[in-house]
Amino acid sequence: MNASDNRDAGAAWAFLAPTMALMTLFMLAPVLVALVVSLLKMDVISGHVQWAGLKNLDYLLEDEKFWAALRNTVRYVLVVVPAQTVLALGLACLLNGKVRFRRGFVTLLFLPTLTSSAAMTMIFMWLFNNNGLVTQYLQVHWGVTVRFLSDPAWALPVIMLMNVFSTVPLFMVVFLAGLQDIPAALYEAIELDGAGPLRKHWEISVPQLMPILFYVVTMGLIGCFQVFDQAFIVSGGDGGPENSTLTFTLLIYHFAFKTYNTMGLACMLALVLMLIIVAATALVNRFFKADGVNR
C-alpha cells in the first residue's frame, strides 16, 4: 500500500458526491425498502402497516393473476427475444455486405427505436384497431375479421410484434458495429483456405460476434421481462382482455396503486421478478460461455 494510492481522495469524493447521494436515496434505499415492505401488509394511502412475513409470497402464489402474469411474461420473452435477435442479426449481416446506400438504410431503419413507446403503441393500436389498416386489409382481401385488440388470443401477439418492431433497429446497429470491428485479416486468412461466403459467415463472423450476441440477448431478456408501457397502453392499464396482456410489471403496478393493502405484495413480486431476471441472465451467461470456449 502506497500513500499515492489515496492521492486524490478529497477530489474524488467531491466528484462522486452528487452521484453517491442520489444513488443512495433513489436506488440503494429503495432496494432496502423493497426488502422490508415485501414482508409487510401495507397501505400507502392510510399508512396502515402490519407484519405479514412470508405470507406475502403465499398470497402471490395463490393468486391466479400471478400465474397469468407469469404465463404472459414468459411467453412474451420466449417469442420476442429470439425473434428480435435473429432479425437484428440477419439485417446486420445483410447490411455488412456490399450494399449501396448503407448509411441511408441504417438511418431509415433506426426510426422505430427513436419513437417513444407511447407514440409507437398509439400508432400500432390504430393499425390494428377495428378500423385500422391491417384489420381492414385482412377483411377486404382475405375476408377474415380479427378484432386484434379485444381478442384475448391476439392482444399479446400484437404487443410482441410492436416490441420486435421497435427494438430490432437498435440491436441491428449494435451487431453491425460488432461486424465491422472484426479484423479483415481473419477473413483473408480463411479465404486463402478457399472458403466461400457461408463458411466465412459461420467460422469467422459468428464466433467473433459471440460477446455482442451475449450482450444483445441479455439486454433483450432484461427489457422483455420488464415490459410495461405497451401492455399498459393497449389494455388501458387493466391487463385485459381476460388478463391476456397482464405482465409482471403491470401486476406490480396494480398491487402498488390499484388495490388496497397490497404494497407488500407489489414489493414481493418485484423481488420475485428480480430473481427471475438474475436467474435467466445467469443461464444465458452459462450457455454462451460454454459455446464461446474455442473463440
Place this chain on the structure above:
Amino acid sequence: MKKPGWSAAAVHAFLIAYSLLTLVPFVWAILTSLKTTRELAEATQLLPVAFNLEAYRTILASDFKTWFFNSMFVALVVTLLGVVSNSLAGYALARLRFKGSGPVFGLMLLMVMVPTQVTMIPAFLVVANLGLADTHSSLILTSIVSIASIFMMRQFFVSFPAELEEAARLDGCGTFEVFVRIVLPLAAPALATQAIFVFMSVWNEFMKPLLYIASLDKYLLTQGLNAAAKQYEKSAAWNITMAGSIISVLPILALYIVLNKYFIRLSDRAGGSW
C-alpha cells in the same frame, strides 16, 4: 472476389422491403393525422381528401402544449445536471486515485443488475416520504444518475491520454481545474453522445411519470398522450391521437437528423462496452 448479381439484387430487395415495412406505420400515422374524423369513419380512401390540419390545431389547443413544455423542461434539466454529475463520477472512477474506487465501482455494477422498474415502486415510497410526490423535482432527482452513462464516460476517460493532465498538474492546476480546462473540452463528442442518450430516455419515459405525477397540468408528454388518446378514443378521433404522436416524435427526430453520427456512435458504445 466475384459477386453474383442476383444475390446482391435479392439483398437490396429485402432491405428495401423491410425499409418500406418500417415506414408504413409512420406514413399511415401522418396520413391519418391529415384526415377529418368523418373521413376516418367512412374509411374509404387511403389518402386524405384535403390536407386538413384541424387535428393538429385541436391537439395544440388542448393541455398537450403544456405537457410538451413539461417534458422539454424535465428532459433539459435532467440532461444538464446528469451530464455534469455522470461525467464527474466517470472521471473520478477512471482517473483519480483513492481507496474507495473499487468498492464504488462494484456497487454501481451491482445496481445495474437491479432492474429500474423493480426499484421504481419503492423509490416512489422514498419520493413520497420526502414530500416530492406529484412534482417535477421527483422525476428530475430520480433520473439524474445514469449508471450506463457513468460507465460510458469511465471507458472514455480511461482510454484518454494522461500526459496533458499530468503536465497541467505540474503547472499547479488543481484536480477540478484540470477537469474543466483540459479534460472537458476534449471530451465533447462523448458528452454529446451522453446528452442525447439521457435526453431521449427522459423524453420517452412512460412508467415513471405515470407513477409519480398525478396532476393533469404536471403531466409529461408520454403520459399525456395516453390520457388524451383515451379521451379521443371514445369519439374515434384517431386523427387527433396520431397528430399528437407525430408531434411527440418531432424533437427526437430533429436531434437525430442534426446529430446523426452521435446516435450511431451511441450504439457502437453499447456494443463495445462488453
